[in-house]
Amino acid sequence: MTSSRRRWVVPMLLQAPADPIRTRPLPFDSRTSPARFTLRVMAGAPRFTIPSVLLTIVHEIGEALVPVLMGLAIERAVSTGDPGQLVLWLGVLAVDFAVLSFSWRFGSRIGELGMLAVQHRLRSTVTEHLLGDRPGRQAAGAAGGGGGGRAGGHAGGGAASGVRRDRPADQPGVALSLATSDVNRLSYAVEIAIYPVGEFAAAVFGGAVLLWISWPLGLAVLLGAPLILWLTDRAGRALRRRSGDEQEAAAAAAGEASDLMAGYRVVRGIGAEAEASVRYRRASRAALVSTLHARRAEGVFGGTMEVVTGLFLTAIAIAAGLSALSGALGLGELITVIGLTQFLIAPLRNFATYAGSVWASAVASAARLLALLREEGGVGAEGGVGDVGDEGGVGESPFVRQEAADHASVPPELGGDGPSVIDSLAPGEIVVVATDGVTADAVLGALRRRHPAVLSAPHAAHLFAGSVFDNVALPGIEASRAHAALVAAGCDELVAMLPRGYDSGVGENGSALSGGQRQRVALARSLAQDAPVLVLHDPTTAVDAVTEAAIAARLREIRGVGRTLIVTRSPALIAVADRVVHVEAAPRPAAASAAVAEAGDTDGATTEPHAPARADAAR
């Protein structure tokens, strides 16, 4: 954290420690209801909530005392002209302010820290679930067809880009919102155990004072105020919902507008500046209309609230005034009643509205998070493929069904139950499986399922935030090995091209690099692993022919005695392979099988007799 470098650090007690605070575990099982889970979250950090709520009660009572003291000071000091009384009540007022100020200062901070600690724990649980390796999910991107004998029965194919994201939580945007917004909203429930309790205490205290002064007035305030506030809140719900809807519409339009700018280069490239401006204006106007609707709805709601509470205060003041005229109320008591009622409106309003809305949104978020955390075959498509797919776990979209129906299954040594092509690899051997498209996905899917321990690098060259070097030198990889891999993957020219060589950041999503550069860095990452068996999928599609030839030439040296299987149709890579297995998808619509023909040893590969075989030797 950079804060330690800052000189202005004010002495502030109760800062968060450098390391996360451990809080209670938040257990759940298949029967835990969202409301119960929310209650557990609320009770997640009692070490913080209990002191915080005590201090908050003290603070709220201190606040409620301010108008009481004001009434007493005016009655005892101002109306009597006694300077001793003035000094006395000023002193009492100062003490009250000191108490209310410091109790808030620490109470709210302790409570916030507790809430944040629970939030952090929740977030860690959710990210572990989203990113963790679980059985059957290791090769999430494989999304291939199944092995032989299961042809056609399950979802196959998948986007060429890699990860098939069938469930909502697999969409990065949805997952992000679960791990941030939902976790936040659920953790805010911790505050329900703090502030509403303090506000309730203030209401009880103020009510007791009012009852003591005049029981009819006290009852009127204590029963009337919450009722009126609750009714206004209910009546205003439609307005607030409308305002919320309009805000969402405005946000969507604003998102559309900024998305248009994100495509700036594309717009310039195709000369669509005028049309893009027109569209931006349209989106901007739509956003404006929605925003203005929202503002008006808020204005009406705020104004109504203002009128209702104002009229209620006036009614209490009239009643108190009348009762003072009749002599039932003293001067100081009249002032106290007016001041206290004015003060009580705020905690009562919060109590009537805040706790309920925080609770409702926390429970809704708890339901979403529980659904995620309970998912067994959850993230990634793999859990569903072949195993769950038949039960409808994946393959919900017509697109997927279509693919399953018309793509071929794969030959046994690539997808069957016997010895696979990976088992047949000799040390240092480079084998190319020459195929592409959905068949390649099917082959890779099958191999990943049968050899979950084998490093099978995805085709999608996703780089993570950090430098080029960070992306290649993953934990446990020596720097020298990473450098060698970078050279082998044709990244040596990056040293000169990037502002800080290998230490240059790759940008969000690798956006600081070109597609070809990204792909080469991703290849270097795979090569740096020095895996005993490495499966690559079209590792050089975005690389120019010159560089691709260089990479192919360096492949054998960097792989050493490691076994390498490449699924590709790249001529340059085929040229350096020891063996080539050609797989061709059977022509559609036959849901039958692919044909295989192999040069050299067949090591158990069965060639379909009816297959339109095309044998090619390459060595």
Next chain:
Amino acid sequence: MSTSTAGADRLPIADGRTVLREAQRAIGRRWRQLALLVVVLVAAATAGLVSPLALGSIVDAVGSGLRSGDASFVWRLGAVMAGAIVVGAVLTAAGVVAASVLFERMLAVLRERMVEAAFALPQSRVERAGTGDLISRAGDDVAEVSRAIPSVVPAVAGSLFTIAVTVVGMAVIDVWYAVALLVVVPVHIVSLRWYLRQAPGVYAAERAAMADRAQHLLDSLRGLESVRAFGLGPHHVSRIAAVSWSVVRWTMRARGIQNALYARLNLGELLGMAGVLVVGFVLVAQGAGSIGGTTAAMLLFLRLFGPINQLLFVVDELQSALASLGRIVGVITAAPSGGLAAAPPGSPSPAQVGLHLEAVSHSYVDGHPVLTGIDLAVRPGETVAIVGASGAGKSTLAAIAAGVHEPASGAVRRSGAVVLVTQEVHVFDSTLRENLTLTRPGATDAELLTALHRVGAERLVSRLTRGLSEPIGASGATLTPAEAQQLALARVLLADPPIVILDEATAEAGSADAGRLEHAAAVVGSGRTVLVIAHRLSQAAAADRVILMERGRIEEQGTHADLLAAGHRYARLWAAWSRA
């Protein structure tokens, strides 16, 4: 263009006076509306004075010994109070809504003008600044201002007037009450200055930490496949936990500063109340004031707590909104006045020249030439392929030919509009139809489907359940890289330009898709002047002419057959490439 790393040459940021001038222009000089707004807000704040003053009168009436017989006096005051409350609430709501409308309109006009200006800027200017600069102004800065409006406008429109009018109201009771109130002002000024020194930095750091958290989360989620393949799960979980906890630390720091400000405000409240009490004590003792007056002054002062807090807490938001406005207006003022960027100069008829680069040299950083002395003439209807290793200057050549960059020296002539398609495809966040009509507004569905069919994307249409009406992009269906490229190529067909430049436009796809994309690119290029940066030699072989580049220079050129016959570098490459 990967080669143009984001430079220090950012777009300008407008100063306060320029922002004010542009804001006035955006509002459209609605002075009368503005004046009316001020009148409404003053009236609303004044109506708010009625209740405390009336309550003071009731206290005085009770104190002076009125008895229940005079209850009608209380009822009359009650009616006045009720009336004032209704009037005040209505006026406040109307004023705040009107002010919001005014500022929301202003923001809408400014952001639209900014986008127009952004498209009117020479692209080379934007590239020098980095497109990220522009995108963050259109996204983050606009969002910053729209976030600020709902909290800042009511605070300023409501609280500022309430405070000002209340001071006047207290002075009306007795001028000494206003004096007692003014004693509080230095406390607030000192507190505010302290807060403004501390808070913006910490809040910015908190927001940055949150952005960092979201960034890390998204990064890992997007690369889920790689996270799993390389067993990076635990590593990434702990990385996210670390940034998540750093948000906690910044939030606590921000909370600490906020609490310290509250404590200072409490001190101001205490001093104010004590001041009013002392003034009331002295005035009543001297017979110059009443108990009711003290009560009214005290109630007025208690009512100020909320507005003062509200106002102080939006000051930093106001500051950052103004900073964002400066960045938005900066783009507007940077653009040349008058319309969108002109298309690259149209010159002689297509018969004489297609695309002509004469002695073009270029460098992004002085002393590191990227292109040196490039002479290249592409005849109308001819397809020229450029081949070379990464870093040979191919993309820069394409960018200069397309007019993205002005060459450092030399000249570029084009026979007409140029369309450039690069690896960087953007699927716009709207329907498939709107993604296509971008280049031909008003095209019929039949035309769109034909274009998609010609680039081999009929499968895309059939898999989208709603066909052309299906939302795609950020909040719609996800397209594969190959589909996104097909979409880009279909846009070119619809734009129907005489010159097309394809910069590795088929690169992102897997090998099966690459073949399909190559075919689509050939369809797009037929009958046009084409410059294609080829990373697949099959594209070169199909071109009319091939140029091999090395270190920013043209090393070999000729037809595919000529170059093979010459037996130099290209021939060796081809041999390696086609061996399989």
